[in-house]
Amino acid sequence: MDALLQFIFSGVTVGAVYALVALGFTIIYNASDVVNFAQGEFVMLGGMITVFAFEAGMPLPLAAVLAVLATAAIGVALNKLAIEPARGAPVVTLIIITIGASILIRGAAQLVFDKQLHRFPAFSGDDPIRILGATILPQSLWVIVGALVVFVGLWLFFTRTLTGKAVLATANNRVAAQLVGINTAWVMTLSFGLSAAIGALAGVLVTPITLVSYDVGVALALKGFAAAMLGGMGNPKGALAGGLLLGLLEALTAGYLSSQYKDAVAFIVILGVLFAMPQGLFGKSATERV
Amino acid sequence: MRNTTASAMALLLALPVAAQAEIRLGASVSATGPAAFLGDPEAKTIEMMVEDINEAGGIDGEQIALTLYDDGGDPNKARTFATRLVEDDEVVAIIGGSTTGTTMSILDVAEDEGIPFISLAGAISIVDPVREYVFKTPHTDRMACEKIFSDMQAQGISRIGMISGTDGFGASMQAQCKDVAGDQGIEVLADETYGPQDADTTPQLTRIRNTDGVQAVLNAGFGQGPAIVTRNFAQLGFDIPLYQSHGVASNAFVELVGPEASQGVRLPGTALLIGDRLAEDDPQYQVVNDYTAAYRERYGQDPSTFAGYAHDAVALMVDAMRRADEIAPDAIRDALEATQGFVGTTGVYTFSPEDHLGLDPSDFRMLEITADGWKQID
Numbered sequence: 001m002d003a004l005l006q007f008i009f010s011g012v013t014v015g016a017v018y019a020l021v022a023l024g025f026t027i028i029y030n031a032s033d034v035v036n037f038a039q040g041e042f043v044m045l046g047g048m049i050t051v052f053a054f055e056a057g058m059p060l061p062l063a064a065v066l067a068v069l070a071t072a073a074i075g076v077a078l079n080k081l082a083i084e085p086a087r088g089a090p091v092v093t094l095i096i097i098t099i100g101a102s103i104l105i106r107g108a109a110q111l112v113f114d115k116q117l118h119r120f121p122a123f124s125g126d127d128p129i130r131i132l133g134a135t136i137l138p139q140s141l142w143v144i145v146g147a148l149v150v151f152v153g154l155w156l157f158f159t160r161t162l163t164g165k166a167v168l169a170t171a172n173n174r175v176a177a178q179l180v181g182i183n184t185a186w187v188m189t190l191s192f193g194l195s196a197a198i199g200a201l202a203g204v205l206v207t208p209i210t211l212v213s214y215d216v217g218v219a220l221a222l223k224g225f226a227a228a229m230l231g232g233m234g235n236p237k238g239a240l241a242g243g244l245l246l247g248l249l250e251a252l253t254a255g256y257l258s259s260q261y262k263d264a265v266a267f268i269v270i271l272g273v274l275f276a277m278p279q280g281l282f283g284k285s286a287t288e289r290v
Numbered sequence: 291m292r293n294t295t296a297s298a299m300a301l302l303l304a305l306p307v308a309a310q311a312e313i314r315l316g317a318s319v320s321a322t323g324p325a326a327f328l329g330d331p332e333a334k335t336i337e338m339m340v341e342d343i344n345e346a347g348g349i350d351g352e353q354i355a356l357t358l359y360d361d362g363g364d365p366n367k368a369r370t371f372a373t374r375l376v377e378d379d380e381v382v383a384i385i386g387g388s389t390t391g392t393t394m395s396i397l398d399v400a401e402d403e404g405i406p407f408i409s410l411a412g413a414i415s416i417v418d419p420v421r422e423y424v425f426k427t428p429h430t431d432r433m434a435c436e437k438i439f440s441d442m443q444a445q446g447i448s449r450i451g452m453i454s455g456t457d458g459f460g461a462s463m464q465a466q467c468k469d470v471a472g473d474q475g476i477e478v479l480a481d482e483t484y485g486p487q488d489a490d491t492t493p494q495l496t497r498i499r500n501t502d503g504v505q506a507v508l509n510a511g512f513g514q515g516p517a518i519v520t521r522n523f524a525q526l527g528f529d530i531p532l533y534q535s536h537g538v539a540s541n542a543f544v545e546l547v548g549p550e551a552s553q554g555v556r557l558p559g560t561a562l563l564i565g566d567r568l569a570e571d572d573p574q575y576q577v578v579n580d581y582t583a584a585y586r587e588r589y590g591q592d593p594s595t596f597a598g599y600a601h602d603a604v605a606l607m608v609d610a611m612r613r614a615d616e617i618a619p620d621a622i623r624d625a626l627e628a629t630q631g632f633v634g635t636t637g638v639y640t641f642s643p644e645d646h647l648g649l650d651p652s653d654f655r656m657l658e659i660t661a662d663g664w665k666q667i668d
Contacts, residue, residue, distance in 0.1 A: 003496050006526075010492040017489050115326040117514050119546050126548060128525045135492075135525050210489040211514045211546060215324065219487040255493035259482045260456075 002133030007255035008248065013140040015247020016147045017210060020202035021224025022231065022239035023150050024195050029234045030158065031167045031191035034094045038078065038102040040221025041109075042196045045071045046203025047212030048109060051118040060120065068200040074105070075196025079189055102217065109214040122208040139208045146205040147240060150198055154236040167191055230270050232283025241281060246270075313354045313617050315340065315607070316381030318371040318396060319410070319600070320388040323362035327513070329388040331597035332410055333358060336385060338588055339604045349611050357381060361392050368392035372399035382619050383611075385603045387411050388596075390458065397424050406610075406623040408603040410596070413462060417646040423623055425646045427602040427636055429558075429654060431459070431510075434536045435467035437558040437654040438508060439474040441668065445531070447505040451480035451498035453491065453519060455511030459537055460486070463510035479504055486515055492522045499526060506530050512537030517546040524551035531556060536654070539563055539595045544659055553661060558654040562598040562635040564664045577605075578635050595636075602634030 021043055028036045046067045053063035082097050123142055128135035157164040169177040170187045177184055203212065210216065223246065231242025246266055253262040273281065317336050320329030340356040348354060357379045359371040368387065375381045376399060383406045387393030390413040397416065400407035400423050409416050409426040416426050442450065450471075454464035460483075471478050480501040482494035498504055507530065509519045516538045523532050532555050534543075539559035544552045561574040565582045568575045581601050585593040593601070609632060610625040611617060629648065632639045637653025656668040 003500055006496045007493045010490045014488075014490045110322065110326065115322075115330050116542060117327075117517065117546055119517075121548075126521075126524075126550065128527075135527070137525060206489070209518075210487075211517060213514070216487065251490070251493045254482075254484075255497060259484060259494045259497075263485060 003255065005132055005134035007251045009134055009136040009140070010255075011248035011251030012144060012244060013136065013209065013247070014250060015227075015244035016140070016144040017202070017206045017220075017243075018223050018227040018246050019147045019240045019243025020143065020150065020205065021199070021220050022228040022243045023147065023154060023236060024199040024202060025224060025228045026154060026234055026236055026239055027167065027191045027195045027198070029171075029228075031170050031187055032083075032094065033091050033171055034083075034098065035225065035233070036192075036195060037095065037098045037221060037225075038105060038217075039195065039199050039224065040217030040219070041102045041105040042071050042075060042199025042217075043203040043206070043220050043224075044109065044212060044214065044217040045074060045105070045196075046200030047207035047216070048113050048118070048203075048214065049200075050204050050207065051120050051212060052113060054120045060123070063120075064204045067204055068197050071200035071203075072193045072197040075192040075194075075199075076189055078196075079192035083188065083192070084185065102221070106214055106217060113214060115214060117211050117213045119208060119211045137209065139205075143205045143209065146201065147243070150201065151236050151240045154198075158236070163187075163190070226267070226270055229280055230273055232280030235280075235282045238280050238282035245281075313349055313352050313611065314357065314379060314381040315354050316357050316359075316372075316375035316379055316384045316386075316405075318359040318361050318368055318375065318384070318386040318392070320363035320392060321360040323364065325363035325389045325392075327594075328410070328596045329360070329363070331594045332386075332388055332600035333360065334589055335585065335593065335597045335600040336604055338584065339601065339608075342584065343608060349608060349617075352617070354608075359386075361386075361388075363389055363392065365391040365395040369395035369399065372396040376400075376403045376405055381405065382617055383407070383607055383622055385410070385600070385607060390416065390462075393426075397421065400424060404623075405619045406607075406626055408607055408626075410599045410603060412459070414466075420644060420646050423619075425606070425626060425641065425648075427599045427606065427634065427639075428596075429536060429560075429636065429649055429651075430466075430647065431463040431535070432466040432470060433649070433651045433654065434463065434558050435470050436474065437651045437656060438467075438533050438535075438556075439471065439476050440651070441556065441558075441656045442476060442506060442533070443474060444668075445506075447531075448475055449477045449479050449503045450506045450508055451482070451501055451504040452478050452508050452510065453482040453484065453494055453498065454509070455486050455513070455515040456483050457486040457511065457513070457515075459535075460511035460515065463535055463537075467508065467510060484511075484515055484519070486511075486513055488515065488518065490522065491515075491519050492526060495519070495522050495526055495528075499528065504530065506533060508533045508535075510535050510537075514546075517543060520547045520555060521551050533557060536560070536595065539657070541592055542594070549661070552659045555659045556667070557657055559657045559664070560595055560598055560636045560653075561655060562593065562595060563657065564655065564666055567664065567666070573633050573638065574635065577633050581635055598635035602636050602639070605634060606632060606639060 049067035122139040124138040166182045227242035231238025250262045253265040321333040361368040387409040390411045393409040393411040414430040454460040480498045534557040565578040614621040614625040629641045637649040639648035641648045
């Protein structure tokens with residue numbers, strides 16, 4: 001019994017990390033249909049900037065805020081310098097541009113920062129919380145709460161605010177959106193800034209658990225992307241559910257079956273789900289006019 | 291065929307150059323890319339040492355001209371650079387190969403062209419079977435396993451659980467440890483793995499904890515995995531010892547894990563890690579502390595165990611050049627093979643025609659992380 005609970009705690013911790021990364025994908029995807037493969041680098045930047053600001057003597061909360069703002073600025077710059085000039089290009093081209101951007105950011109990070117692993121202290125200490133013989137670290141709760149807060153925020157943004165609806169409208173049909181008075185260039189800038197900020201926040205929350213170095217972005221983006229696909233790309237509900245499901249699958253496989261197969265089982269389930277429901281668990285099937 | 295012609299040409303062209311007072315040393319390490327944590331300190335060490343040796347008058351009055359390439363951890367690039375070192379840069383010796391993969395590429399070129407090569411990678415297959423021109427400085431992971439298991443025997447531990455990374459280092463050490471465990475009376479009851487970038491390993495550790503009779507846990511891996519395993523180990527509140535590998539023998543590991551969770555962790559390390567705690571009459575005292583002081587002054591950080599491998603490679607090569615009859619590849623190779631009792635940071639090297647590694651498990655020191663730093667326990 002305590003073993004099962006431990007596996008669940010582990011799965012929820014890891015799942016919340018995936019969910020936070022997956023949530024970062026949603027905004028840019030909703031604004032432009034582009035899957036931003038530099039999302040993992042935003043997470044890395046959030047962690048790295050916080051580490052270096054903290055080690056330079058800044059209080060941790062201030063360092064975290066600085067990291068989120070700086071990363072958001074980098075996200076905006078990415079849009080202005082790389083995505084906007086190629087606006088007329090097909091989505092696939094834009095996705096390839098984001099892959100290029102991720103390589104550039106990774107390379108710059110190893111020069112600006114360093115190539116070592118880093119960590120900063122957990123927000124509420126490292127004393128594990130014991131529940132029925134199983135343990136969970138306080139930082140895991142921070143990550144879970146962070147994922148929930150971002151989820152609720154995004155859900156409200158897309159369903160309750162005019163700006164959020166403008167973002168969705170831009171993705172749906174850029175010309176029509178412009179015709180009804182939506183400043184689509186601004187929507188793109190906003191969506192890159194917000195996505196980068198969410199990525200950086202994820203980095204700040206998960207670093208005490210996962211550690212950070214200049215190259216952690218790739219693996220995080222891959223798992224986050226898998227989680228987003230599983231839940232349904234572009235849907236915050238899907239990102240949250242997909243992330244948690246992926247984390248739980250991995251933990252339970254590692255716990256009950258074999259740790260050798262945990263990634264394989266997770267990906268087999270993803271393939272199975274996508275085979276039966278190509279839009280993911282919560283994705284809406286697209287109806288496009290031809 | 292074209293290669294032979296090219297190198298014959300290169301050799302002809304090289305003859306007038308050799309008359310100049312300059313020794314050409316080549317290096318290819320992985321200063322960037324996935325193995326940068328190995329190659330970066332190695333590159334720094336090689337550059338620093340060559341400069342220092344030149345400032346002190348070089349080798350018998352001849353300056354060393356270093357050509358250092360960054361292969362980014364890519365075996366194909368390493369092969370290209372090794373060929374370029376031999377054919378274009380006309381080096382008399384090569385140091386490098388941060389990973390086993392890049393070493394294997396350089397090794398072929400060195401053997402074909404007859405250039406002495408000291409590798410900085412761990413795998414036993416580099417020097418077993420012995421190749422004429424290939425030497426290496428790091429311990430093999432098999433020796434690390436033997437060292438850990440002898441310490442376990444001394445503690446009366448015979449049944450263990452293993453948790454290993456699925457990266458190259460972890461997988462290789464896992465296989466080697468399981469291979470030698472039986473000989474040393476150790477039984478591996480649980481055998482778990484984790485991905486190199488996994489965020490949590492508590493399910494695997496819970497399985498080990500729930501396996502009856504496990505008296506200690508051994509984690510084979512390096513990078514962030516062992517740091518996370520150690521933190522999870524503390525989180526789950528195990529009351530048995532945790533052994534780590536030489537892959538994480540660094541102060542950075544203790545900082546990553548945190549002082550509380552890292553306490554009591556045991557691992558085989560080199561003298562480099564406990565330089566300030568060595569007895570002054572320890573044979574390695576001088577070399578370890580001189581190197582650490584020089585590195586710290588120049589780069590503002592402590593050298594890692596991997597940096598020490600590069601230090602020993604340069605020191606061995608320079609020592610061989612001093613003893614060689616002439617500065618030519620074959621003479622250097624012969625002098626290198628005749629190395630006896632050379633004190634490095636990793637251990638005391640004695641090469642022979644049958645042994646191109648020159649270390650044994652006793653060169654490892656069994657260390658434990660305590661509240662006030664590393665403590666040698668053997």
